[in-house]
Amino acid sequence: MQSPTPWPASTLDCGAQAAQLCIRKVADAYTTLASNLGSGRHGVPGSTRRQKVQAHPIRFRSLGAQPFDDRCLSWIHDADTDTDTGGSVSIWTVDGRLKNLRFTGKPDQIALLRTSRRGETDLVLRRCRGTLTAFLIASVVVPEPLASTGAHLHSSDGWIGVDLGVENIAVTSDRPLARELLATDGAGAPDGAAGRGSVKDRRTRNREVRQKLQRKNTKSAKRLLRIRARKEARFAADVNHQISKRIVAEAERTGRGIAVEDLTGIRERVRLRKPQRATHASWTFAQLGVFLTYKAARAGVPIVRVDPAYTSQRCTACGHVDKRNRTSQAEFVCRDCGFTAEHADILGADNIALRAPATWAQSTAPSAA
Ligand SMILES: [Zn+2]
Known part of the structure; x- marks a missing residue:
């Protein structure tokens, strides 16, 4: 050339x-x-x-992720499969091939890598507390069990409805699980999952610091912003993993499906008061949806996405829809029949579960030609 x-x-x-x-x-x-x-x-x-x-042309960072295929990167697993601690890789570099580079990971990850790795691997270099650490991000192909089916899925009792929200990230129609989620990740949680204040408090605090740094607009402020943004993303992913893991485990244990609102266009749809807007936009509900979906698929738990319209305003006792039914962020009192919900978000989750059987029937119906 x-x-x-x-x-x-x-x-x-x-x-x-x-x-x-x-x-x-x-x-x-x-x-x-x-x-x-x-x-x-x-x-x-x-x-x-x-x-x-x-x-501007796209610029690539010198330490940006680099893809490798099996010809440029080979994996050699340790012979000992009992204590699956890792192995070594041989990797192509501009200075020739580097051999016998040790890699390690959690035992379940290593086992998965051994059996199911397919395709390319990304090499990512990250500076962690001043030290440059190399990560290999491999893709794996895992056969998924068929999602369970059954007559119980024709009833809303066969589903765990999940309401996603600004104040409380996820609340379920399953009462004990809802209380647990409210206590760990809800706005009123005293300590939060990480023991450092509720998720909401932490997001509010993060936003304040972020705005302060943005106003400063100095080189060091920008650097700090980048570091903080990564930290925030890790925190959000961690919370999303915990929540989705918990919900899927409960659905699997009780043989139910999961119903979650269809998130397409959530930002456009949800009208918020200004202070809530920033907190909301900075939470990755889409990621939570992705985590729920793949964890459910892996466990053979059916999952449906339902139309979320009016799920927060509809009375589950009489079906009356009224914006004024929701008297405050957490309270719901029906203007028509006087029904009072335990928690407005749980009522939202109930409405989502109620819509699940119809959506599920549609998605599993043999498609007409
Ligand atoms: Zn009512």
């Missing part, structure tokens, strides 16, 4: 396979950019924000 400008010596030695992977990484980045531009993620055509994105 002839290039008008000579390439740096280190890239000239680049193996053909590694070069292909680099080319694809660049092509993928531009495909993603094009689709984001198309969906309006960088603003409307002509806007300053959009022009700024379009004017």
Whole structure:
């Protein structure tokens, strides 16, 4: 291949396979950019924000994730399968092949890697407390058990409804589980899951610090912002993992399905008072949905996404829909029949569970040609 400008010596030695992977990484980045531009993620055509994105070529960080296929990276697992602690990799680098690099992980992860790794691996370098640590992120293909079926799924009792919300991240129609979730991750939780205040308090505090740093707008403030953003994302993912794990475990144990609101367009749909807006937008409900979905699939638990319209305003006793039924964030009193809900979010979850059988029947019905 002839290039008008000579390439740096280190890239000239680049193996053909590694070069292909680099080319694809660049092509993928531009495909993603094009689709984001198309969906309006960088603003409307002509806007300053959009022009700024379009004017600059995509830059790759020197320590950005790098994909490797089986020809550039090989995994050698330890022979001893009883104490599955890891093995070593041999990896292509611009300075030749590096062999016998130890890798380790949790025993269940290593076992999964041994049996089910397929396709490419990403090499990610992260600076953790000043030390550069290498992570290998491998993809695995796991056969999923068929989702359980049964007559009980035709009734709302066969489902755990999950209400996602601003104050309390997730509340279920299952009462004991709802109380547990409210006590650990709810707005009123005294200590929260991590023992450092409720999730909501922590988000509020994070937002305040973030705004302060953004106003400062100095180089060190920007650096701190980046570090904090990563920390916040890790915290959110951790909470999402805990919540989804708990809900799926309960559904699996009791043989029920999971009903969750269809999250498409949640930000546009939910109208919030201003102080709530930032907290809400910064929580990744989409990620919680993804975690719930894959954990449910892995456990053979059926999961449906129901239309969330009016689930917070509808009386479960008489079906009356009225915005004024919800007298406060946590209270629900029906204007028509006087029914009082234990907790407004649990009522929302009940309404979601009530819609599950119909949605499930639709999704499992043999599609008419
Ligand atoms: Zn009512």
